[in-house]
Amino acid sequence: MKDKVTLRHGDGGKHTSILIRDIFHKHFHNELLVNSLDAAVFDGHHGRLAFTTDSFVVKPLVFPGGDIGKLAVCGTINDLVTAGARPLYLSCGFIMEEGFDMKLLEKIAVSMGETCRKTGVKIITGDTKVVEKGSVDGIFINTSGIGVVQTAYQPKSIEEGDQIMITGGIAQHGTTIAVKRYEIKVEGNMKSDCMPLNHILERLQPYMGSIKLMKDPTRGGLATALNEILEVSGKGVLLLEEAIPIVGEVKSINQMLGLDPLYHACEGRMIIVVDKQKSGEVLEEVRRCEGCEDAAIIGGFLPTNLPPKVVMDTVIGGRRIVGPLEGDMLPRIC
Amino acid sequence: MKDKVTLRHGDGGKHTSILIRDIFHKHFHNELLVNSLDAAVFDGHHGRLAFTTDSFVVKPLVFPGGDIGKLAVCGTINDLVTAGARPLYLSCGFIMEEGFDMKLLEKIAVSMGETCRKTGVKIITGDTKVVEKGSVDGIFINTSGIGVVQTAYQPKSIEEGDQIMITGGIAQHGTTIAVKRYEIKVEGNMKSDCMPLNHILERLQPYMGSIKLMKDPTRGGLATALNEILEVSGKGVLLLEEAIPIVGEVKSINQMLGLDPLYHACEGRMIIVVDKQKSGEVLEEVRRCEGCEDAAIIGGFLPTNLPPKVVMDTVIGGRRIVGPLEGDMLPRIC
Numbered sequence: 001m002k003d004k005v006t007l008r009h010g011d012g013g014k015h016t017s018i019l020i021r022d023i024f025h026k027h028f029h030n031e032l033l034v035n036s037l038d039a040a041v042f043d044g045h046h047g048r049l050a051f052t053t054d055s056f057v058v059k060p061l062v063f064p065g066g067d068i069g070k071l072a073v074c075g076t077i078n079d080l081v082t083a084g085a086r087p088l089y090l091s092c093g094f095i096m097e098e099g100f101d102m103k104l105l106e107k108i109a110v111s112m113g114e115t116c117r118k119t120g121v122k123i124i125t126g127d128t129k130v131v132e133k134g135s136v137d138g139i140f141i142n143t144s145g146i147g148v149v150q151t152a153y154q155p156k157s158i159e160e161g162d163q164i165m166i167t168g169g170i171a172q173h174g175t176t177i178a179v180k181r182y183e184i185k186v187e188g189n190m191k192s193d194c195m196p197l198n199h200i201l202e203r204l205q206p207y208m209g210s211i212k213l214m215k216d217p218t219r220g221g222l223a224t225a226l227n228e229i230l231e232v233s234g235k236g237v238l239l240l241e242e243a244i245p246i247v248g249e250v251k252s253i254n255q256m257l258g259l260d261p262l263y264h265a266c267e268g269r270m271i272i273v274v275d276k277q278k279s280g281e282v283l284e285e286v287r288r289c290e291g292c293e294d295a296a297i298i299g300g301f302l303p304t305n306l307p308p309k310v311v312m313d314t315v316i317g318g319r320r321i322v323g324p325l326e327g328d329m330l331p332r333i334c
Numbered sequence: 335m336k337d338k339v340t341l342r343h344g345d346g347g348k349h350t351s352i353l354i355r356d357i358f359h360k361h362f363h364n365e366l367l368v369n370s371l372d373a374a375v376f377d378g379h380h381g382r383l384a385f386t387t388d389s390f391v392v393k394p395l396v397f398p399g400g401d402i403g404k405l406a407v408c409g410t411i412n413d414l415v416t417a418g419a420r421p422l423y424l425s426c427g428f429i430m431e432e433g434f435d436m437k438l439l440e441k442i443a444v445s446m447g448e449t450c451r452k453t454g455v456k457i458i459t460g461d462t463k464v465v466e467k468g469s470v471d472g473i474f475i476n477t478s479g480i481g482v483v484q485t486a487y488q489p490k491s492i493e494e495g496d497q498i499m500i501t502g503g504i505a506q507h508g509t510t511i512a513v514k515r516y517e518i519k520v521e522g523n524m525k526s527d528c529m530p531l532n533h534i535l536e537r538l539q540p541y542m543g544s545i546k547l548m549k550d551p552t553r554g555g556l557a558t559a560l561n562e563i564l565e566v567s568g569k570g571v572l573l574l575e576e577a578i579p580i581v582g583e584v585k586s587i588n589q590m591l592g593l594d595p596l597y598h599a600c601e602g603r604m605i606i607v608v609d610k611q612k613s614g615e616v617l618e619e620v621r622r623c624e625g626c627e628d629a630a631i632i633g634g635f636l637p638t639n640l641p642p643k644v645v646m647d648t649v650i651g652g653r654r655i656v657g658p659l660e661g662d663m664l665p666r667i668c
Contacts, residue, residue, distance in 0.1 A: 219346025
């Protein structure tokens with residue numbers, strides 16, 4: 001194996017075959033992938049299926065807590081979970097720059113393979129393109145995913161008093177990337193929250209009748225995701241700032257940089273809207289999930305006679321409107 | 335709508351929503367897309383499904399006979415057809431450079447929408463990323479696709495005497511891109527063969543028992559695709575150069591450039607392996623399909639006592655081995 005990716009690795013000929021065999025088939029190994037030519041074939045399902053796609057263009061490619069490969073697999077798994085679907089199969093499209101380091105490519109493939117094995121998800125079809133030096137920033141990965149729908153959320157049934165839960169501390173991914181990109185020296189062990197969340201869906205199966213929506217607060221952060229929930233539900237949201245879990249380090253770095261953690265991407269957190277009656281039980285269940293020990297109820301839905309906005313009671317005793325991301329996203333993280 | 339794509343169009347906030355609404359939802363319009371948040375949900379199927387992915391990085395973005403958008407939709411449809419599947423749904427991931435021309439983006443979306451309507455395929459989920467100027471060469475598009483398998487090809491059952499058909503003139507796409515990239519002045523109307531081929535699968539339903547494989551000769555051209563067929567079937571191939579359809583213009587441009595049309599990508603052609611007994615009937619049916627009037631039988635499979643190679647009887651009376659693409663692909667076309 002050469003130590004750099006060359007244009008020939010993307011020409012569809014002999015060198016592409018070697019790359020596929022020695023890196024992708026090796027680390028993503030499964031029958032469906034290995035037996036597929038230009039498309040993979042799998043058994044259909046009687047129920048409903050979910051389909052999603054996401055491209056990953058993160059810089060740096062490797063960061064504390066993950067890399068672009070783990071991020072891609074987790075991101076697509078989590079998008080399927082937001083559709084109430086158990087993730088089954090992924091596709092994976094690589095676009096690489098000529099000269100890309102082969103060891104780094106393998107490291108990325110290893111972490112994709114590990115995340116797949118951990119979650120029981122399979123990469124069954126893929127594509128590799130190599131572009132001339134300068135045509136792309138290192139590597140971009142697209143992952144599309146198919147899952148089998150286990151529950152149909154009813155965002156229209158969201159009503160006054162329904163509770164909003166987050167499965168862990170916010171803004172860790174975005175802040176970790178900011179620290180790396182701005183080359184800030186930080187003590188301690190800041191790391192991305194990047195994590196697959198399909199285990200939450202499995203754990204909460206008995207409570208699905210009480211769960212009205214799940215949404216992952218990625219690009220645009222918690223604030224933007226809540227505004228999207230506002231849009232589909234038509235109901236205003238009241239957040240309690242003091243209830244929002246955030247690790248001290250993330251909080252202080254953002255204060256130092258003058259950034260608002262509400263707008264930083266999370267890559268391993270889920271917002272769960274749950275019926276008030278069951279919210280205590282559901283919170284207990286969520287906290288039992290790996291990586292969700294800090295889950296918390298952070299607010300609820302307002303009566304319909306109030307204007308449909310996301311508002312937040314702040315720790316200093318004020319109330320402010322929390323809009324969707326409108327200005328520049330700092331840093332560019334996904 | 336702004337006249338250039340900005341970083342804000344990719345931040346997942348308000349400007350992303352506007353872009354999705356005013357361009358993508360407008361031109362790809364369908365219920366499943368418009369109602370989807372991070373994933374689309376569709377009814378499952380009892381049978382087997384096919385899943386494929388492809389990223390498109392072509393330069394120039396617009397060329398005679400198509401553009402990157404049409405290419406992406408056709409490419410993914412055709413990959414599903416090679417799996418014997420009727421294409422149903424596509425995902426679409428855009429990665430664009432900051433400053434990308436909004437009118438060109440809309441033109442690309444229009445041609446994707448048109449190809450979808452023509453073929454009955456729906457884009458039901460998407461993703462948009464915008465990267466800093468210089469991080470990507472204009473625009474890259476990933477399309478992943480799901481189809482319902484109608485026939486399971488049996489490449490292992492390929493035997494001596496089975497016929498190889500191509501659905502039209504070869505090398506038109508690759509040559510068209512070469513002409514544009516090398517800025518060669520050409521008389522006449524050279525254009526890409528870029529075309530969706532799902533209608534061939536529909537037309538050939540009554541003959542599926544006699545069809546052993548379909549494969550689209552994209553990257554690496556006819557030569558590379560035949561070598562891949564050789565690999566899965568284990569049988570040698572004899573090509574007849576004089577039988578291979580190629581328009582005169584394509585032939586002479588390649589002679590002038592010193593390029594071999596056997597290695598140029600086609601983007602609207604299919605190789606069909608068919609049982610000898612039925613090859614005449616199948617050829618007639620294929621020739622009735624729009625855009626396949628020049629379909630021809632170009633060779634057949636050799637006895638197993640001959641070495642498993644792709645060989646070609648040339649027009650000048652020689653016989654040569656046709657290997658898979660090994661050197662540089664000129665030009666880089668998909």
